[in-house]
Amino acid sequence: MAFGLNQVRWTETICAATAIVAALLPFAVRAEGIDTEHIFGFMIGSDVGTVGEREFQSVTTGRFAKDSGTYRAMSQQLEAEFVPMQDFRVEVGTTFMAHDIAGVPGLDDRRQLSWQGLSVDLRYRFLDRETAPFGMTLAMETHADRVDETTAAVVRSYGTEFTAAFDREVIPNVAVAALNLSYEPEWTRVPATGSAERDATVGAALGLMVQVRPGVLLGGEARYFRKYDGIGLDAFAGQALFIGPTAYFQLSESSRLTAAWGIQAWGQRPGSNATLDLVNFERHQARLVFGVNF
Structure with missing residues (x-):
């Protein structure tokens, strides 16, 4: 009964958000195009910035709730971004993690704050929306971690996320879809036991952002993931669909x-007959990104 009530509330929230965006759309103000580099939360756009641009970015990500017990994982990533040449962006970052885990099946109880690791993100834009039907960028983010982001255990983990990002202004200067x-793929070794694991996650995400006034965009993202044991997608482990709102503010x-x-x-x-996968994924995910040019 509780699950049904939550589903009704979620449906009502989606309908209300859709109605608000629809009501605001006629009053959207035209601007000089939409830069998609940072307007999405969990997704990325095809824009990579202009030559010589430098930015500092703080990314706070929270993941909450598993099958049972208490599960909270917060990551704080600090990044420096540079655009050394046309259509090419470099980003280097470091991440700290905080975990609060108690009574979750399959996970040890932990409450800790730790330095997780380092990352390098490289992006190259192959197609520019101004000269092509849509924008296209390929991104490669490599990370080396000493703490597992899910279990908080001490590990030696290496992985690379390959992303192909496409976007197009469906209403010029007003709405953009991505x-x-x-x-x-990810390789993980646990020094305490000597065990090693290989897994992979594939995903597809759709996003829509509408500029309701200059420098303010509202919209949402729908993200679908499939988790596999083995980097060659050897054995299916689980899947999940995340849906939620996104807001961007040019401060x-x-x-x-x-x-x-x-x-x-x-x-x-x-x-499992459950309609959620709370073993490989969380119930809720949230992200707050603050950036500044320097």
């Missing part, structure tokens, strides 16, 4: 803020 396709000429939230609306795991 598609992300991703593949992320000043040099600063910006993006906020996004997603709820697992549907999921499935082999051998």
